[in-house]
Amino acid sequence: MATPFPLPDPMRRALDLARAAEQAGEVPIGAVVTLDGRIIGEGENRNRRDNDPTAHAEMVAIRAAAAHLKDFRLTGCDLWVTLEPCPMCAGALSHARIARLYYAAADPKGGAIEQGPRLFTQPQCLHRPEVYGGIAETEASALLRDFFLARR
Amino acid sequence: MATPFPLPDPMRRALDLARAAEQAGEVPIGAVVTLDGRIIGEGENRNRRDNDPTAHAEMVAIRAAAAHLKDFRLTGCDLWVTLEPCPMCAGALSHARIARLYYAAADPKGGAIEQGPRLFTQPQCLHRPEVYGGIAETEASALLRDFFLARR
Numbered sequence: 001m002a003t004p005f006p007l008p009d010p011m012r013r014a015l016d017l018a019r020a021a022e023q024a025g026e027v028p029i030g031a032v033v034t035l036d037g038r039i040i041g042e043g044e045n046r047n048r049r050d051n052d053p054t055a056h057a058e059m060v061a062i063r064a065a066a067a068h069l070k071d072f073r074l075t076g077c078d079l080w081v082t083l084e085p086c087p088m089c090a091g092a093l094s095h096a097r098i099a100r101l102y103y104a105a106a107d108p109k110g111g112a113i114e115q116g117p118r119l120f121t122q123p124q125c126l127h128r129p130e131v132y133g134g135i136a137e138t139e140a141s142a143l144l145r146d147f148f149l150a151r152r
Numbered sequence: 153m154a155t156p157f158p159l160p161d162p163m164r165r166a167l168d169l170a171r172a173a174e175q176a177g178e179v180p181i182g183a184v185v186t187l188d189g190r191i192i193g194e195g196e197n198r199n200r201r202d203n204d205p206t207a208h209a210e211m212v213a214i215r216a217a218a219a220h221l222k223d224f225r226l227t228g229c230d231l232w233v234t235l236e237p238c239p240m241c242a243g244a245l246s247h248a249r250i251a252r253l254y255y256a257a258a259d260p261k262g263g264a265i266e267q268g269p270r271l272f273t274q275p276q277c278l279h280r281p282e283v284y285g286g287i288a289e290t291e292a293s294a295l296l297r298d299f300f301l302a303r304r
Contacts, residue, residue, distance in 0.1 A: 052215055087269070091240025117276075124264075
């Protein structure tokens with residue numbers, strides 16, 4: 001079932017980036033950072049292409065946005081991503097002071113937001129974004145499922 | 153009290169990198185990645201210099217080592233760092249398949265290895281490095297304490 005309302009533009013763009021990652025042989029995950037509704041950083045999974053274990057979509061988008069703003073904090077910025085962030089990316093979101101996190105599919109295997117370590121609920125966590133999950137969940141889940149089925 | 157045995161060379165180098173970070177006005181943390189005892193990647197905290205919220209010493213060292221090996225996995229490699237890794241860096245260590253983690257000072261405020269979320273003990277965690285803490289703890293703690301005292 002498709003999402004019963006028009007997708008927000010940033011999530012639509014994140015899905016396009018996920019498809020681009022798939023075309024490049026990477027796990028299909030995409031992310032964008034917005035400020036006042038405008039995209040200021042984009043990323044897709046690039047682990048294999050860049051020989052970089054840290055190059056998840058969120059990390060690439062955060063680094064691009066920070067370079068764009070010439071600031072190591074993305075105060076007031078939002079991040080949109082097609083899959084629930086892992087511990088590495090959740091930690092980076094917190095360090096970057098991301099205001100709101102919007103994600104599509106939940107990740108029972110690797111997610112760190114609403115399952116597993118639930119990093120933003122840890123007493124140590126210094127900055128907790130607002131979290132909105134499930135936007136475009138159907139589309140994002142289908143992309144990942146098809147990718148992993150094709151590789152079995 | 154100084155560590156009562158000669159410091160391993162990789163931790164000595166990580167401490168030198170931490171001091172270099174301090175000279176550059178960054179939080180004094182350094183890290184190296186070794187393979188068969190040889191350093192193949194180095195990093196120091198570069199958040200402010202690089203406008204990059206992800207540029208912790210461990211992340212910089214991991215990315216350098218992966219670029220050197222032209223592989224997004226650092227299988228069989230060890231990481232040496234002057235402070236207990238945070239959730240972001242612990243997640244990256246796991247993604248990179250680091251075999252052994254050696255760290256100096258514990259970090260009650262931000263550490264994710266032996267306190268807080270204890271990421272490597274989470275059932276979700278797919279790869280757990282062996283962990284050795286407390287090497288050069290005195291030297292590393294003094295560096296950080298002096299840095300933060302000077303900035304009060």
